[in-house]
Amino acid sequence: MLxxxxxxxxxxxxxxxxxxxxxxxxxxxxxxVARSAVDTELQRLSNAIAESTAEIKKNRDAVxxxxxxxxxxxxxxxxxxxxxxxxxxxxxxxxxxxxxxxxYAVSRTLRRYAKVFQNLDNHIAQRAHDIYDIEKSLLRNLxxxxxxxxxxxxxxxxxxxxxxxxxxxxxLDRRFVKGFATELGGPGSHTAIVAEGLEIPAVVGxxxxxxxxxxxxxxxxxxxxxxxxxxPDEETIAxxxxxxxxxxxxxxxxxxxxxxxxxxxxxxxxxxxxxxxFPEEVEQCMRRGxxxxxxxxxxxxxxxxxxxxxxxxHYRAYRKVIDAIDGKPMVVRTLDxxxxxxxxxxxxxxxxxxxxGLRSIxxxxxxxxxxxxxxxxxxxxxxxxxxxxxxxxxxxxxxxxQARLVLADVMEDLAEHDIDFNxxxxxxxxxETPAAAMMLDAFIExxxxxxxxTNDLIQYTLAVDRGNKDVADLYSACDPAVIxxxxxxxxxxxxxxxxxxxxxxMSGSVMYTQLLLxxxxxxxxxxxxxxxxxKQAVRSVSIADCQAVxxxxxxxxSARDVKAFLRDQKRRLLAETVA
Ligand code: PEP
Ligand code: MG
Numbered sequence: 408m409l410x411x412x413x414x415x416x417x418x419x420x421x422x423x424x425x426x427x428x429x430x431x432x433x434x435x436x437x438x439x440v441a442r443s444a445v446d447t448e449l450q451r452l453s454n455a456i457a458e459s460t461a462e463i464k465k466n467r468d469a470v471x472x473x474x475x476x477x478x479x480x481x482x483x484x485x486x487x488x489x490x491x492x493x494x495x496x497x498x499x500x501x502x503x504x505x506x507x508x509x510x511y512a513v514s515r516t517l518r519r520y521a522k523v524f525q526n527l528d529n530h531i532a533q534r535a536h537d538i539y540d541i542e543k544s545l546l547r548n549l550x551x552x553x554x555x556x557x558x559x560x561x562x563x564x565x566x567x568x569x570x571x572x573x574x575x576x577x578x579l580d581r582r583f584v585k586g587f588a589t590e591l592g593g594p595g596s597h598t599a600i601v602a603e604g605l606e607i608p609a610v611v612g613x614x615x616x617x618x619x620x621x622x623x624x625x626x627x628x629x630x631x632x633x634x635x636x637x638x639p640d641e642e643t644i645a646x647x648x649x650x651x652x653x654x655x656x657x658x659x660x661x662x663x664x665x666x667x668x669x670x671x672x673x674x675x676x677x678x679x680x681x682x683x684x685f686p687e688e689v690e691q692c693m694r695r696g697x698x699x700x701x702x703x704x705x706x707x708x709x710x711x712x713x714x715x716x717x718x719x720x721h722y723r724a725y726r727k728v729i730d731a732i733d734g735k736p737m738v739v740r741t742l743d744x745x746x747x748x749x750x751x752x753x754x755x756x757x758x759x760x761x762x763x764g765l766r767s768i769x770x771x772x773x774x775x776x777x778x779x780x781x782x783x784x785x786x787x788x789x790x791x792x793x794x795x796x797x798x799x800x801x802x803x804x805x806x807x808x809q810a811r812l813v814l815a816d817v818m819e820d821l822a823e824h825d826i827d828f829n830x831x832x833x834x835x836x837x838x839e840t841p842a843a844a845m846m847l848d849a850f851i852e853x854x855x856x857x858x859x860x861t862n863d864l865i866q867y868t869l870a871v872d873r874g875n876k877d878v879a880d881l882y883s884a885c886d887p888a889v890i891x892x893x894x895x896x897x898x899x900x901x902x903x904x905x906x907x908x909x910x911x912x913m914s915g916s917v918m919y920t921q922l923l924l925x926x927x928x929x930x931x932x933x934x935x936x937x938x939x940x941x942k943q944a945v946r947s948v949s950i951a952d953c954q955a956v957x958x959x960x961x962x963x964x965s966a967r968d969v970k971a972f973l974r975d976q977k978r979r980l981l982a983e984t985v986a
Contacts, residue, residue, distance in 0.1 A: 408636060408637070408638050408639050408640050408643065409616075409619055409636070409637040409638060410634060410635075410636050411588075411613050411616050411634065411635045411636070411637065412613070412633060412634060413588060413589075413610040413611055413612050413613035413614075413633045413634070413635060413876075414592070414593065414594050414599075414610065414611050414612040414633050414876065414879055415610060415629075415630055415631060415632055415633030416592075416594060416596075416598075416599035416602060416603065416609050416610065416611050416630070416633075417599065417602035417603040417606070417607060417608055417609035417630050418603075418608060418630045418631045418936070419586070419606070419607075419608035419630045419631070419651075419654070420608060420627070420628070420629050420630065420631065420647055420650055420651045420654065421565060421585040421586040421608045421627075421628050421630075421651070422565075422625065422626070422627050422628075422639075422644060422647055422648065422651075423563055423564060423565040423585045423586065423625070423626065423628075424437065424562075424563070424564055424565065424622075424623055424624070424625060424626070425564070425565055425567050425620055425621070425622055425623065425624050425625070425626045425637075426560070426564035426565065426566050426567065426622055427514070427567050427568075427617055427620060427621065427622045428566060428567070428568035428569065428571075435510050435511055435514045435546070435621070435622035435623075437507075437508075437511055437622055437623025438507075438508035438510075438511055439506045439507065439508060440502060440506045440507070440508055440509075441506075442506065445502060445503055445506065448502055448508070448509050449499060449502055449503065449509075451509055451549065452498060452499070452502060452509040452512075452513075452549070454548070455509070455513075455545050455548040455549040456489065456490070456495070456545065458548040459489060459541070459544040459545050459548055460486060460489060460490065462544060462548075463482050463485050463486050463489065463544070464482070464486065466482055467479045467482035467483065467486070470482065481537075484537060485537055485540065485541060488537065488538065488541055489541050489545075494516070494517075494520070497516050498512050498513065498516055501515070501516060509549055510546060510549050510550060511621075511622060511623065513542060513545045513546060513549065514542060514546065514621050514622060515621045515623075517538050517539075517541060517542040517545075518542065518618065518621050520538050521535040521538040521539055521542075521618065522535070522619075524538065525618075535618075539618065560579075560580055560583045560584060561583060562583060563583050563585050564583060564584060564585065565584075565585050565586045565587065565588070565626050565628050566579075566584055566586070566587035566588070567587070567588050567589075567616075567617060567620055567626065567635075568587060568588075568589050568590070568617075569589065569590045569591060569617060570589050570590065570591040570592060570598075571587060571589055571592075571598050572598065572747075573596070573597035573598050573600075573601055573710060573747055573748050574710035574711070574748070575598075576597075576598045576601040576602060576605075577601050577605075577684065577685075577707050577710050577711050578710075578711055579605065579607065581605050581606070581607060584607055585607070585608075585628075586607055586608040586609060586628040586630065587602065587607065587609050587610075587628075588609065588610040588611070588613060588626075588628055588635045589609075589610075589611045589612070589613065590612075590613055590614055590615055590616060590617065591611070591612065591876060592611030592612050592874060592876060593611065593612055593872065593873055593874040593875045593876050593878070593879050593882060594611075594612075594873065594879050594882055595862045595865065595866060595873030595874065595882055595912065596611065596747055596873060596874035597747050597748055597874075598611065598747075598874075599611055600684070600704075600862070600912065600934075601684055601707070603912075603915075603934045603936065604682070604683065604684045604685070604688055604934060604935070606691070606935070606936050608628055608629075608630030609628075609630055610628060610629070610630060610633045610634065610635050611876065612876030612879055613635060614876070616635075616637070619637055620637050620638075624637065624638060625638070625639060625644070626639070627639045627643065627644065627647050629647065629650075631654075658939070661939035661940060661943060662695075662939065664696065664939050664942050664943055664946070665694070665695060665696035665939075666696060667696070667942070667946070669698070669941075669942045669945045669946065670945070670946060671924070671945055671946070671948055671949055671950055671953075672946070672947070672948065672949045673949040673950055673951065675924075675929070675950050676929075677924065677929050677930070677931065677945045678698045678699075678701075678908070678929065678930040678931070679696075679697065679698055679931050679932075679933060679938055679941055679942055679945070680692075680697055680698050680699045680700055680701030680702075680735075680736070680738075680908070680930065680931070680932045680933075681695075681697040681699075681700050681701065681932065681933065681934070681935045681938060682700075682701060682702040682704070682910055682915075682932050682933060682934050682935075683700055683702070683703050683704070683728070683935070684704045684707040685707055685711070686724045686725075686727040686728050688935055689727070689728045689731045689732060690731065691935035691936070692732075692935045692938065693731060693732060693733075695935060695938040695939055696938065696939075696942065697732075697735075697935070697938055698735055698736075699732055699735030699736040699737060699738075699793070700728060700732060700735075700736070700737040700738060700932075701736075701738050701858065701908055701910050701930065701931070701932025701933075702738055702740055702797075702858065702910040702932045703725075703728065703737060703738060703739045703740060704740060704743060705721070705724075705739060705740060705741065705742060705743075705781065706742050706743045706744045706748055708720065708721065708724055709742070709744060710748060715777065716780075717780070718780045718783050718784050719784075721780065721781055721784030721785070722784040722787050722788060725737070725739060725784060725785060725788035725794070726788055726791060729788055729791050729792035729793075729794060730791065730792070732792070734792060734793060735793065736793040736794075736795055737792065737793065737794050737795070738795045738796075738797050738835070738856075738858065738932070739785050739788075739794060739795070739796055739797065740797045740798075740799050740837070741768070741771055741778065741781055741782070741785075741796065741797070741798055741799065741810075742767070742770065742771050742777070742778070742781060742799075743766070743767045743799040743800065744766065744767070744770055745761060745764060745765055745766025745767060745769075745770050746761050746762040746764070746766045746767075747761070747762070747874050748766075762866065762872065762873075766800060767799040767800035768798045768799055768800055768801055768806050768810060769800070769806070771798075771810070772806065772809055772810065772813075775813065778813060779813065779816075779817050782796070782813065782814055782817045783817055783820075783821065785832075786814075786817060786818060786821055786828035786829075786832070787821070787826060787827070787828055789828050789829035789832045790827035790828050790829060794829065794832055795832060795833040795834070795835060795855070795856065796814070796832060796833070796834055796835070797834075797835040797836065797837060797856075797858060798810045798834075798835075798836050798837065799837045799839065799860070800837065800839050800840065800860075800863065801836040801837065801839075801840075801843055801850070802840045802842045802843055803842070803846075804846065804849055804850060804853070807836060807850060807853060807854070808853070811834065811853070814834070818830060833855035833856055834854055834855050835854050835855055835856035835857055835858060836850060836854050836857055836858075837857070837858050837859070837860040837863075837910075838857055838858070838859045838860065838864065838896050839859075839860035839862075839863035839864050839867065840863070840864070840867045841864070841867055841868050841892060844859075844864070844892040844893075844895055844896050845892075845895075847895070847896050847899045847900070848899050851899055851900060851903040851905050852903070854905065855905065855906075856905060856906045856907065856908070857896065857900055857905060857906075857907050857908075858907070858908045858909065858910045858932065859893055859896050859897075859907065859908070859909045859910070859911065860910060860911050861884055861889065861893065861909060861911025861912070861913040861914070862911040862912055862913075863911075864889060864892060864893070864911065865882055865883065865884055865886070865889050865911075866882070868886070868888050868889050868892060869881060869882065869883075869886055869888065869889070883966045883970065884911070884912075884913040884916075884919060885966040885967075885969035885970040885973065886966040886969075887961075887963060887964050887965070887966065887969065890922070890926075890960060890961070890969070891961075893909070893926065894926050894957075894961065897926050897927045897928055898927070901927055906930060907928065907930065908928070908930035908931060908932050909923060909928055909930075909931060909932070910931075910932035910933075912934075914928075914931040914932060914933050914941075915931075915933035915934050915937035915941065916937070917940055917941065917944045917977055917980070917981075918973050918974060918976075918977045919973065920941060920944040920945060920948070920953075921944075921948055921952065921953045921956040921957075921973075921976055921980070922953070922956055922957055922960055922973060924945070924948065924950060924953040925950075925952075925953035925954045925955070925956045925957025925958070925960075926957045943984060944980060944984075947980060947983060947984050948980065956973075956976055959972060960972065960973070
């Protein structure tokens with residue numbers, strides 16, 4: 408049994424069969440060969456061995472020519488291993504006797520060999536790398552064109568991957584993917600956010616571990632604690648099964664809050680809205696008693712589609728949401744592509760620092776036809792409910808003015824063609840950069856609402872990449888610099904009588920509920936799964952107590968102190984709710 412610690416990003420506990428996707432993206436499920444197909448599969452295996460042998464020989468000859476015999480010897484060692492009679496017999500018998508799929512046989516057998524080397528405490532341990540190289544070469548040749556996409560998963564699995572991009576995650580089939588864990592990834596990455604939206608338990612940023620696991624092995628993934636357990640024993644499996652059952656009971660009891668208002672003990676009504684990435688999520692929000700949609704991340708329309716969405720594609724998606732929310736508000740955020748949400752892989756030379764590059768509103772303002780298409784669809788949808796539009800990552804007032812001009816122009820166009828829309832639709836911005844927070848007193852004159860995007864605000868305030876596991880400990884909503892910018896933003900909005908919400912992940916965590924209410928926040932936008940818990944927290948506190956919490960926090964000057972204090976407050980709150 409091997410227990411790994413990573414970063415918990417999407418809650419829930421799951422137990423299932425591992426599907427391993429290494430850095431080259433190989434999928435190696437435990438698959439069996441029909442008896443009648445054994446000979447064909449063995450032939451495929453032997454072709455792959457021959458192809459790998461030829462590749463290694465070619466590399467050896469090239470290296471010998473360039474660097475001499477001494478270096479070429481490395482490849483001789485690979486050749487000797489690959490053509491080792493015992494290894495070949497083992498592989499053949501795994502396919503013939505156990506009916507293992509050749510890919511599975513290669514992965515299982517070679518990883519077992521590699522482990523033997525790894526356990527030797529001397530320079531021989533390095534040999535394990537050679538075995539992984541051979542495994543990769545064989546898998547490449549075996550899978551060839553057959554490398555399937557993640558979308559083709561058709562049986563329940565827990566994905567263990569080197570990394571998953573936000574768009575890969577958005578395309579996962581929730582019916583079969585029971586959870587995922589990755590070597591890379593940070594706490595605020597969009598991969599994490601999508602996992603939460605899809606309600607798939609997830610752990611990221613574990614560091615290297617894929618060499619310790621083979622496809623098909625049982626794995627426990629605890630998205631609450633950020634723990635992954637490989638090769639678990641029976642006792643541990645039983646313990647986690649019980650935990651999952653208890654969690655279900657708690658969720659069912661929280662479900663009873665659905666029709667109760669989010670009102671503090673001293674009678675202050677708080678709006679709790681949902682964050683969504685896909686129109687389908689609106690049902691989960693409404694089922695949990697949401698006061699509308701506070702953030703619709705529309706860029707996922709692009710990330711889940713093979714072609715650029717048309718005006719009709721946008722319109723259909725927005726109608727689906729607005730028609731499902733009973734006159735409640737829907738805040739549509741215009742495209743927030745770029746940074747970690749790329750349509751295509753860019754080379755580092757193209758954009759060396761994508762989160763400081765051409766993303767969000769900057770990109771929309773450069774790609775006007777695409778932007779106008781989206782705005783037309785949003786405006787058309789506004790004829791059917793309380794649709795509001797919000798611009799992401801605004802960092803200068805000129806960007807806001809430009810975006811408003813484009814919107815006004817699109818409105819004129821629609822009016823000329825007698826197409827219905829709401830000419831008074833509310834227009835807002837996200838406060839996601841220190842620049843926006845510092846200049847908010849100017850911005851506030853030109854908007855109807857603001858929403859603080861703490862995910863990016865943390866990243867840009869603290870200069871910490873939200874998707875990088877190596878600086879994950881610095882990425883914290885508890886940092887006093889972030890809290891002060893947040894307070895400043897809420898105060899300015901309040902003074903101007905403009906409504907303000909927080910839609911970053913922070914607002915979906917009970918640990919921050921008292922602080923946020925104490926800072927004056929009355930509108931929260933949270934992932935659907937968090938709605939019941941946040942509502943329960945709101946219903947258990949008084950504004951006076953929350954103000955006392957905020958006051959204490961504002962006196963602190965380190966993230967560590969704030970975190971310890973808020974954790975303690977949360978523990979007390981939960982203890983009182985249970986009592
Ligand atoms: C944010 O930055 O807090 C936010 C809500 O936007 P996203 O997470 O999509 O960047
Ligand atoms: Mg953001």
